[in-house]
Amino acid sequence: MSHIPEQSAADSLAKGLLEVRRLKARYGPIEVLHGLALSVDKGQLVSLVGANGAGKTTLLRVLSGVHPASEGTVMFGGQDISRVSSHARVSLGICQAPEGRQVFGPMSVEDNLLLGAYRRRNAQLSERMEQVYLLFPVLKEKRRLLAGTLSGGQQQMLAIGRAPMGEPQLLLLDEPSLGLAPLFVAEILQVIDRLREQGMTILLVEQNARAALAMADFGYVVETGRIVKSGSGRELLGSDDVRRAYLGM
Secondary structure, three states: OOOOOHHHHHHOOOOOOEEEEEEEEEEOOEEEEEEEEEEEOOOOEEEEEOOOOOOHHHHHHHHHOOOOOOEEEEEEOOEEOOOOOHHHHHHHOEEEEOOOOOOOOOOEHHHHHHHOOOOOOOOOHHHHHHHHHHHOHHHHHOOOOEHHHOOHHHHHHHHHHHHHHHOOOEEEEEOOOOOOOHHHHHHHHHHHHHHHHOOOOEEEEOOOHHHHHHHOOEEEEEEOOEEEEEEOHHHHHOOHHHHHHHOOO
16 A cells, blocks of 8 residues: 655644544654544544554644644634644533543443433433433433443443444444454444434544545545545555455455
8 A cells, every 4th residue: 555645634624523644653763653644524523444553543632632642733614723732622612532442340231321420410411311212212221230241242332322422523432342242343333424414523443444445435444554545444444555454366
């Protein structure tokens, strides 16, 4: 795959809800993002695909503010948030469902969901809770149970359902189907597609590249901390390079 020149990639970005320009990030002396540039427009589902260790999760951590950028700019809604704290980004409307579920096991399912709304406790709280229960009916059935008693798939539903409770302008999803049985994978992906249809803006990192690109309005291929290919989901699915590298074809 040929690399996209960093300068031209940044300059060609359309004005979107999220714009990332020449972004770099490090773990100690090791640079893992190398001048990365991308854009997400309001209402889009954008998928990031690439091998393990390519930098996809680090990118989401930088966007949510839990890992610092060493260089570059993150623009959100026209505002430079490159140095804004993670909790302030939640207030601005950036919510993340992290890799590995990370639910609060000793707390009830319902209390886990309420934690997602800790900065959005307004009159619509019960309505948002019901919307999550419509997406994941099993969570309503088990709302009084401790989250730690749920199956792995149900915990992933809870982790994803918690994020919309914060009324996100941008939802960051990191490997939502990782380690799940096929039945749960299909259900999780259907819910993500439903959220997209409802107009939610989503940046998705997903190991199932075929499914991620099939539902994506736009996609980026990440290799060793760089964007090496981009296009509509359909274009990337049809790319011989992408098919050979990530789709096993």
